[in-house]
Amino acid sequence: xxxxxxxxxxxxxxxxxxILSGVDLTIPDGQMIALVGPSGSGKTTLLQLxxxxxxxxxxxxxxxxxxGDMRWVFQTPTLLARQSVRHNIDIAVVxxxxxxxxxxxxxxxxxxxxxxxxxxxxxxNRLSGGQQQRxxxxxxxxxxxxxxxxxxxxxxxxxxxxxxxxxxxRAARDRGTTVVIVTHDMYVAGxxxxxxxxEDGGVSGDRMTGGMTRDVTGNMAGEQTDGADHGQA
Amino acid sequence: xxxxxxSGTSRRTTTQSQWPLGAVWRQxxxxxxxxxxxxxxxxxxxxxxxxxxxxxxxxxxxSAFDYQSRLTASGQYVLxxxxxxxxxxxxxxxxxxxxxxxxxxxxxxxxxxSGETTYLSATIAxxxxxxxxxxxxxxxxAPMLDPSSASRFDxxxxxxxxxxxxxxxxxxMRIGLTTSGAxxxxxxxxxxxxxxxxxxxxFNESQVLYAAGPTTGTVGECLVEFEPGAYSDDSRKMVxxxxxxxxxxxxxxxxxxxxxxxxxxxxxxxxxxxRWFWLASGLVCFLALFMPLVFRRHEFAxxxxxxxxxxxxxxxxxxxxxxxxLVGHVAGFLWMILIFAWTHRSLPDMIGTLAMTAGASxxxxxxxxxxxxxxLARGNMASFIQKRL
Numbered sequence: 363x364x365x366x367x368x369x370x371x372x373x374x375x376x377x378x379x380x381i382l383s384g385v386d387l388t389i390p391d392g393q394m395i396a397l398v399g400p401s402g403s404g405k406t407t408l409l410q411l412x413x414x415x416x417x418x419x420x421x422x423x424x425x426x427x428x429x430g431d432m433r434w435v436f437q438t439p440t441l442l443a444r445q446s447v448r449h450n451i452d453i454a455v456v457x458x459x460x461x462x463x464x465x466x467x468x469x470x471x472x473x474x475x476x477x478x479x480x481x482x483x484x485x486x487n488r489l490s491g492g493q494q495q496r497x498x499x500x501x502x503x504x505x506x507x508x509x510x511x512x513x514x515x516x517x518x519x520x521x522x523x524x525x526x527x528x529x530x531x532r533a534a535r536d537r538g539t540t541v542v543i544v545t546h547d548m549y550v551a552g553x554x555x556x557x558x559x560x561e562d563g564g565v566s567g568d569r570m571t572g573g574m575t576r577d578v579t580g581n582m583a584g585e586q587t588d589g590a591d592h593g594q595a
Numbered sequence: 596x597x598x599x600x601x602s603g604t605s606r607r608t609t610t611q612s613q614w615p616l617g618a619v620w621r622q623x624x625x626x627x628x629x630x631x632x633x634x635x636x637x638x639x640x641x642x643x644x645x646x647x648x649x650x651x652x653x654x655x656x657x658s659a660f661d662y663q664s665r666l667t668a669s670g671q672y673v674l675x676x677x678x679x680x681x682x683x684x685x686x687x688x689x690x691x692x693x694x695x696x697x698x699x700x701x702x703x704x705x706x707x708x709s710g711e712t713t714y715l716s717a718t719i720a721x722x723x724x725x726x727x728x729x730x731x732x733x734x735x736x737a738p739m740l741d742p743s744s745a746s747r748f749d750x751x752x753x754x755x756x757x758x759x760x761x762x763x764x765x766x767x768m769r770i771g772l773t774t775s776g777a778x779x780x781x782x783x784x785x786x787x788x789x790x791x792x793x794x795x796x797x798f799n800e801s802q803v804l805y806a807a808g809p810t811t812g813t814v815g816e817c818l819v820e821f822e823p824g825a826y827s828d829d830s831r832k833m834v835x836x837x838x839x840x841x842x843x844x845x846x847x848x849x850x851x852x853x854x855x856x857x858x859x860x861x862x863x864x865x866x867x868x869x870r871w872f873w874l875a876s877g878l879v880c881f882l883a884l885f886m887p888l889v890f891r892r893h894e895f896a897x898x899x900x901x902x903x904x905x906x907x908x909x910x911x912x913x914x915x916x917x918x919x920x921l922v923g924h925v926a927g928f929l930w931m932i933l934i935f936a937w938t939h940r941s942l943p944d945m946i947g948t949l950a951m952t953a954g955a956s957x958x959x960x961x962x963x964x965x966x967x968x969x970x971l972a973r974g975n976m977a978s979f980i981q982k983r984l
Contacts, residue, residue, distance in 0.1 A: 415977045430902050434980055440897055444629035454901040456618040485629070501901065 365389040365412055365509070365540065370421035372407060381407050383563045385421070389542065391508075394535040396551035397544045399560035405544045406513055408560065412542060413511045427509040427540075433502040435512035439494035443487040447478055447497050450486055454504040472500040475530040492523045499527050503534045510534065512543045516550050528553045614907035623914045633887065634919055640883045641923025641960075646931040648872040648879075649952045653935055655869040656945065663860035666851070668742040668795040672702075672826040673850035676817040676834050678843045684710035685815030686843045692817035693734040693810045695837055700825030703746075705732055705739040708808050709815025711777040717804055720771030722762035728801075729774055731808030739818055740798050740805060741791035751787030752806045755799035759790050766790045772804075796850075818850060873952045877959025880923065884916050884960065885967050895971045896979030909965075909972035916964040920957055928953040 367387040373380045382404045389395055389412075397405045410416040414429055433454075441450050451472050455465045473482050476496035481489060486497055495518060502510055510531070516524040528550060535541050535555075543554060551557045552571060559567030627634050678686040685708060692706035708731040715729040729752065732740075737747035747753075752772065754764060764770060768788045775781040786806075793799040819834050831847045838845050858866075898908040931949060936942050 410981065413980070415980050429976075434900060436980075440893060442625075442629070442894060442897065445625050449625050453622065453898065453903070456614050457902045505902065 364391055365427075365542075366422075366424040367411070368422045368424075370411060370418045370423060372404075372411060372416065372419050376419075380419075380563050382411070382560075385563075385565055387558065387565065387568075389540060391540055392535060392538045393556060394532065394541040394554045395543070395556045395558060396554040397542065397558050397560060398546070398548070398551050399566075403560040404563050405560055409511050409513055409542060409544050425509075427507075431507055432509045432511060433505070433507040435499055435502045435510065435515045437514040437517045439486075439491070439498040441486045441494060441497055441501075444485050446483045446485055447473065447489070448482045450497050451501045451504050454501045458505050468504055468506075472504045472530075475503075475533060476500045477526050492519045495519060496523065496527060499530060503530060503539070506534070506537060507539060510539055510541045512541065514545060515543060516545065516547060521549075524550065614903050619907050619910050619914070622911045623918070626911060626915045627918065637884055637887075637919045638923040638926065641880045641920055642927035642930065644879045644883070644927070645876045645924045645953055645956050646927030646929075646934075648869075648876040649927065649949055649956070650931045650934055652869040652872045652952055653931065653945065653949050655867045656864070656948070657939070659860055659864040659867060662863060666860060667823065670796050670818075670820070670850040672823055673739075673796075673818055673820045674830060674834055674847055675850045676819065676838050676845050676847045677815060678838075678845045679709060679815045682710065683815065684712065685813040687814050687817050687838050687845065688840060689733045689808070689812050689814045690810045691838050691840075692814055692819075695817070695819050695834070696735045698833070698837070700822055700830075702820045702822050703735040703738045704817065704819045705734040705736040706814030707732055707816040707818070708812070713808075715774040715776055717772055717774045719762065719764070720773070721764060725762055725802065728803050729772075730803045730805050732805050733808050733810050733814060734817075736805060736807070737791060739820060740793050740796070742795050744791055747789065748807065749787065749789055750807070751789055752804040753789045753791050754804055755793040756790040757792075757794065757799060758802060759788065764788045764790075873955035874959060876952075876956035877963070880920060880956065880960040881963040881967075884919060884964055888912060888916075888967070888971065892971050892974065893979065895968075895974060896976050899972070899976045900980065905969075905972045909968040912971070913965045913968040916968070917961055920960050920964070924953045924957040 365388070367385050370382060370385040370387075371380055372382040385408065387408075397408060399405050407416065411418055411423060412425060413432055413434065414425065442453070448469060451469050452465070455468055458465060458468075460468070473479055476499060478493060478496055478500070481493060486494055489497070495515065499512075499515060502512075512531075515531075516527055519527060524547070531541055531543075532553070541554075543550065545551055554571065556570050557567070558565060561567075676687065676692075680686060685706075687706065689706050689708070692704055695701050695704035698704075713731055717727045717729045719725065719727070735746050737744045737753070740753060752770075759765070766789060769785050770788050771783060772786050773781055773783040798805075817834075817838060819830075821830055835845055835847055895908050895912070898911065899905065903911075928950060931953070932942070932946065935949075
């Protein structure tokens with residue numbers, strides 16, 4: 363079931379201004395969508411509404427993903443500082459209905475996906491900020507969640523690392539995970555198949571990009587398209 | 596199945612299962628091994644606090660018990676019955692006094708002969724120039740003269756150990772004793788010397804040698820010591836009744852003069868502040884363990900955010916804390932025993948009590964830590980996520 367927002371309004375203060383007003387949005391299963399817009403446009407607020415952290419002042423949000431099944435990626439990595447990369451990712455698959463070997467394989471797969479094989483047994487507090495962010499993303503994707511909500515996941519990453527991270531996220535999307543990314547980075551937005559622009563509390567743009575791809579040389583390729591059909595399941 | 600809540604949002608129950616206990620234990624190991632320095636520090640703090648406060652409690656208890664023992668040795672439970680003529684002759688039946696040794700609740704009863712007819716001055720051949728006297732006693736006199744002594748009915752004379760040491764007399768030594776009575780006639784005989792420590796009840800304040808006398812006749816003083824649990828306000832009546840011959844007025848007073856400034860041992864024991872040290876120790880150990888957890892409470896939310904339920908999340912930290920508390924309290928108990936033995940030159944009689952103090956402290960700390968972890972694990976995950984967005 364897609365995530366559906368109908369005429370959603372939100373304000374923090376009952377007597378204050380609307381942060382979001384009349385937002386209509388449908389996010390189909392398995393779509394990778396970027397929320398972009400200037401600061402204060404309500405991107406993070408919209409993310410919190412989708413994730414159930416905030417309740418709308420008006421309107422309806424339908425999200426059939428349980429809070430325990432959603433995974434969050436924060437701008438600042440939140441990890442078990444004194445435990446290793448492998449252990450930090452492992453805690454995400456403990457409650458998955460898989461066998462022990464499947465869980466172990468999945469952890470190793472995620473370590474490979476984020477290119478941290480050489481650091482797998484190192485305590486995460488000894489890693490750089492970019493490496494820690496990769497661990498956080500690997501942990502978020504390890505349990506194959508139905509929905510991932512990411513707030514500026516590549517904000518502290520360089521270009522190359524951003525590419526690695528987005529590859530891992532897109533691999534999850536290919537398996538059917540719905541991904542919603544708040545970002546200021548238009549390069550990251552371009553890697554998503556759909557870009558929703560927020561401005562002044564409302565949706566000012568919603569287009570399908572087709573999704574940028576990377577060829578074997580690591581260069582970006584693909585074309586952007588304006589799609590009238592955006593988000594119909 | 597989707598559920599609709601009251602704010603226009605529908606949700607489905609999670610598809611993920613609970614953390615198995617094996618995973619919880621694995622995470623406990625990782626948590627402790629991930630910060631071995633902090634774990635060791637907490638064990639050390641727990642050991643020092645638990646052991647230190649337990650040691651203080653043991654010392655205060657021991658002090659109260661020692662005080663009680665000193666009072667008992669001094670004659671706290673001894674009554675003195677006396678009756679004499681104007682010339683100092685005893686009026687109490689020696690047999691009646693000696694017979695009190697068979698009364699239930701009486702630890703020992705001793706009669707002291709008095710009067711000119713019984714007074715004997717004495718000298719010892721080994722100690723010329725030392726003038727002593729011989730006091731005849733009846734009943735079980737050895738424990739009365741020396742509370743640490745068992746009953747003794749040997750022939751000979753009983754001398755204070757310090758006096759004997761000064762004049763060079765050893766236990767069992769045969770000594771020449773010359774005595775003379777009120778009539779001036781002297782007699783010399785060889786007797787066996789027995790030593791007793793007579794300092795506790797101050798029977799050593801004068802150079803008196805004690806010897807067993809006949810239970811026929813009279814005594815001027817009858818000292819009766821009761822077992823601590825048998826001593827009561829009725830004890831005087833019992834002694835008076837036993838010594839009453841129908842015509843003699845018997846004076847019965849406590850042997851030990853009451854010190855109105857001293858706190859009775861039982862009050863001292865009950866009022867000791869250290870009786871709450873098990874609670875203080877548990878609270879301090881809990882705070883030492885839990886405060887760092889409060890600063891790391893984001894870890895609770897982190898576990899919740901990756902699908903761990905509130906109970907497994909709480910268990911991870913509660914079990915980690917429990918292990919630290921257990922090792923710390925065991926270590927503290929052991930060093931408490933060692934320090935006590937070193938300072939008192941003996942093992943504490945109350946090892947079981949020390950173990951209970953450590954155990955009570957452990958239980959308090961464990962209970963509070965578990966409650967605290969459960970509270971942190973049930974914290975608002977939404978708030979945690981919001982702070983990071």
